[in-house]
Amino acid sequence: MLQLHAQETSTISGIISDSLSKETLIGVTVRVISNGTTKRGTYTNKFGYYSLPNLTPGEYTLLISSVGYESKSLTLKTTNTDSRLDIVLKQSANRTQEVTVSANREEKASQYTNTMTLSTEFLKQMPAIGGEVDVFRVLQLMPGVKSVGELSSGLYVRGGSPDQNLTLLDGVIVYNPSHLGGFLSTFNSDALKDINLLKGGFPAEYGGRLSSVLDMTMREGTKEKITGKGGISLIASRLTVEGPINEQSSFMVSGRRMYLDAITTLASKDIRENSPTYYFYDLNAKVNYQLGENDRLFISGYFGRDVLKEPESAKDQGSVFNIDWGNTTFNTRWMHIFSPKVFTNFSLIYTDYQFGTEIGQTASGSGGSSSSFFSSFSKIRDFMMRGDMQYFAGEDHLIKIGFEGIQHQFFSNATDSIGASFNELLLRTTSRNALEAAFYAQDEWKMTDALSMNIGSRLYYFQNGNYLAFEPRISGRYTLSDAWNFNASFARAHQFLHLIIRNNIALPTDLWFPSTETIKPSMSDQITGGVEYISDDQVWRFTADAYYKKMSNLYEYKDTASFALGLPLEDQFTSGRGEAYGIELFLNKRIGNLTGWLGYTLSWATRTFAELNQGRTFYPRYDRRHDLSLALTYKLGDSWELGATWVYGTGQAFTMPTGKYVVRDFTYFGFSGWTRYAYDYSQRNGYRLPAFHKLDLNFAHRFTWFGLPMVFNINIYNAYNRLNPFAQYVVNEYDSASGKSKPVVKQLTLFPFLPTIGLQFSF
Template identity: 40%
Template sequence: MSRYKKQAYLFLQAALCLLLLCCTSAAFAQRHTISGYVRDAQTSENLIGAAVYDALSGQGTTTNSYGFYSLSLNAGDSVALMASYIGYGRQRLSLKLTKDVTYNYALSPNTSLATVEVMASKEEKIEESTRMSTISVPIEQLKAVPALMGEVDVIKTLQLLPGVQSGTEGASGLYVRGGGPDQNLILLDGAPVYNATHLFGFFSVFNADALNHIELVKGGFPARYGGRLSSVLDISMKEGNMHEFHGEGSIGIIASKLTLEGPIKKDTASFIISARRTYLDVLARPFMNKEEGVVGYFFQDFNAKFNYRITSKDRLYLSGYTGLDKFHTRFENNDTYNNSSYYSKETAGLGWGNNMLSLRWNRILNNRLFLNTTATYSRYQFDIDVQNQDRSEENGEVTRESSSRLIYLSNIRDYSIKTDFDYLPSPSHYIRFGSQAIQHQFRPGAIQLTDEIEGDEINDLKQGSKTAAVEASVYIEDDVRLSDKLKMNVGGRLNSFFVDGETYTSLEPRVTARYLVNDRLALKASYAKTSQFIHLLTNSGIGLPTDLWVPATKLVQPQRATQYAFGAAQTLLDGQYEVSVEGYYKTMKGIIEYKEGSDFTTTISNNWETKVTTGKGWAYGAEFFLQKKVGRTSGWVGYTLSWANRQFAELNYGRKFPYRYDRRHDISVVLFHQLPRNWNFSSTWVYGTGNAVTLTESRYIVGAYETVDSYSSRNNYRMRAYHRLDLGFSKIKTKSWGEVVNTFSLYNAYSRQNPFYMYFAGAKDGEKASFRQVALFPIIPSFSKSFKF
């Protein structure tokens, strides 16, 4: 038996034994099951992660990603079943359990629209949960964080969490526990997002007004997630109000957005649509001198979701996203001298964007078994179009005429089908299992060059490499309570990747354990193996659209990682505060980088596999997180101490070197406070060790003009430390038709000159040659007006 077949056989054998054990234990117990949904009473939105617990026995569970819960308790017992969710009032169901019961909770918000104060409720405490390295950010808190140019940004808020870095000033990249931007699995309603940025990386593609739930997993990955090494960002869109028509939107300095939602058929079907567009191109147009040239840029995105309740047990969801960035330039020159004239025109366009579609059907198969099937389509593409025209005339006659055009296209496209089961045989077991198949198509580059000189045309078309691959996986996990103190999430994932006649497999065990020292303090530990069968070839690391997605091949191995984590979690002062401390150690192999002298331009017409080198990496550190979710004052403090290194045989003489975003210290302080008379205040302060950069140590002049730089090692210097203070003030005005919120914010309030990049400046006008830094953003005030109706 081959090694791959043996791995699959052992995995399936263990999974069947686990299911048989759980089914047997449930069969011998005399139990009845209470199941149903927990929803928002005003909108019928599913509440994800709501706590459902029996106040008498202490047994409980949480709702899944569709608001479904199931709890089996002893037959004949009296039950006081409470449902609660942060920001909502509790609801209680009292009965004597003599049969299976279906009950749907409708919780009412216990805060008005005119406040971001979050009231306490009985939810699953941080020390009770098995999971670690996982953080959920309430949407209302996310919207209250002071934002660059007034644009609320999901990813920039996540960058304020421990273990997460931004990369560079203002960028919307995610660098989690020493990993790269390609190592994050970003899901929007189950569909992968391959480029999550607008405006060359300064804003993310996610419109907060259309979102329902955001969860970031940095380690201790449950087996249901796979395909990436560093993190999972799982984002769910709103489903649309089932009862009433509502809307919200905002008008800002650079962009405006509008969200509409309401019932298609009351209590049966609903919709939500959301659109956003910048008007940088419109605002800049009056200030441009068309004779000197025109530069334009805009981005837009559109979200839509339709929700149909087929029966009390069946529900259908259709959601989609499309986004587009467009950047263009045009320069014209028309010179006349005596009887001669010369005309030239240069235009360049750059466009990139994502298209995603997700179709979900979920069904309650029985009161303990929940099924969800998801089909997704995802496509990311960018294109470059550069055109040149030249014409010379002498005494009114054309003496020379030429034109050229360069077109470059690149994309990645996925079709996926995934089936997930949630099985809850007893309060001591929460079993999830399922499978997924993905059909990838990679097109790292296709270029067409057209030249026409005095009637002679040259047309050179190079398709580049076009590769198809199939990724398949099965998984099973069980969140099992072994005793009152010990709880574990045990699972595994079996992956296969088929490309160009090559087959890669990986068996990935996942274990997380929680041990209660007392009622408020828990010790936690996790172990996870992960694999990634796709790579990102990047020049910059900040998510520019010239990044190329490529698959593992016969020459380029998949990426693989092993991560260990351990820590402690505790609630303080009656659950008002949550504190956690975690340490982690991660090893990575199969990481790729461009070889010296290779970059994006050299991969256009050549085989990219010969332009890269493969290496390994290490990341380790400790994280501290203190969070207050309730009361008039809320927020968090996060601190990360970390190391991240890389090693490639063909780079840096084979020696280990710091990763570009290795950052020893990272601190964030986030504060929200509700002031009297509907005023709200928010602030963030961040500090980080400077990024590692490669700088020349000496420069020589060879011959008359040529200069040669000498480098000692890669990333051998550090930029200045980064720190910044942002402030935000908002005033809420209640109207007869809804509310208006006026928000004023200051980005970089004390105008710290944080380095964006460094360059070498030669000796000039008595100044010595030196390295100088370029700062990108000084203090930036912004104003936005938002509304709800």
């Protein structure tokens, strides 16, 4: 028995970590039990810290539990002296008794309404092309989260676009968290230890985006010994190395490289000349240093770059495209415990993001030549300072306050001027500087044993336009019984950065533009409500959620936008509004040899712009009425595991020709009297592509080779060879029966039945 001495109440606090790696553990449940009844409960924060304030003198049992770890029970006797109690947990030997997806953990209810926490172990069991597991592709299987096709790893959460998601890696904003082609997100799963997606009603500590928050924490590096893990697949390889520097510090380095460019150099001349040059790399690094019992220093960074260039054959035919983007981030974070009740962390952050597009086409004929060209450049450089404090005020209150200041530097330009080089575009691009500042305060308040609330607000300032915004946030959770819980939330959010893309160009043309005096900040109000049921044995969990979101000051290019070099870019934008609402159902089997979930979403998303679609409301491309997903893993034995996913979605909204008409007597290359046929199109996205559905499988075999643990993966993409439409278009084909040409609808399909293999190893 532990005996703790000396004032009328005392506080027990400490850090909980893994017994071997000494990696701090996030979301560990800590309960105070007296006479068989839970008197108090809390959870560890992102740094593994917990605090139980205002405990009256007495004898208690401390019960500590976490997913994938053996529970620990400690008996202690408190008097009236604050006590530090650091705890280590051992990993559970029975890995099948593991919750793979969780939400609204009991003690986190007031903070994490509408949140999904994804297990990294479950992530690695999901099907993936070549064994390259992708965080975003698994999150797309969650209800309320959609994609726009097989070439997109972007997250479209509850009717919002990908730029409306706040993506955080160790507290650092990542502006474009996808690699080109959408094959993979920019996050190597081997470098991650915690993944949380907040789909709505997020608390005041998060801000700057309208729709959702994806908050990920990197591994700190084991203090036990030098270890590593990696993977080799048909498209990319990765390697992670971590270990101690000395007794007080550790490191983690994780890198990945896609080598499609190297593979094509080994192919035949015909394949080399017709294949684009494409590669990407990303690198994560983190060092953590323990300055003392109450102080830790973390230094982390992320570096990534994508390059896509046209094939030689396309260049010979007059087609040119060159797309290049990359992210660089640094973060220095200091964690300091002022007292058992006051926990703080402060960060200095640098971010550099850029995206460049150069697309051109030159066609020559007997009558002359014609050219089309588009070039865009977007760059954001941020210097950020952030501070957060948690005050464990008492048994029923956890108060969080914080601030952040960001000095932005924006570079944005676009042109379709023929002959204007990309270098000329860069020379004519001017920078815009803006200060963004925010302050937040929130209280996680346990009003009664049954009712918990999270009440907070966020105050924003944005220098361009002198915008001052107030954002109220409130969420609540009512526990009817051990099995049934109800939740509701309201959140207002503003977004001062706008992602503008050209919808009439298939290749990426991302351009970030800040709010100005004429470009207003986007705003959203979201209301959610839901119910949760958890079975007595904790095996089954069912949730049903409904949401409504209203958005204003959304921006797109005008249909008549002009990109002549020198014209003000913001004059080419038009503003509109949006709505999104729906119902989400989620059934999750969380423990056992068979785990996974079934999710269904019924939803609507609309947009209305006065200068688009003749002012009529239209559906964005990612609007899907019905979305169904099934994700399962099954342990076949000690060495074999099966992962399977099946998805079904209503066809995407699409713009298609509805008729054809004749244009007479027009001038072409200086000659008049020409006649041509033109198509009349539907309303914007007024047509639906056929439904999308496919089955993916993953067979994983665990074995040991030369004393090293290995996992061999066989992945089958699109197992029953469904020819899902990526796009449809109309061409004229000659009909031999009638002797005339007639329009025919053609379909573009990307990926048929596709088996791949991959090998993972650790040392």
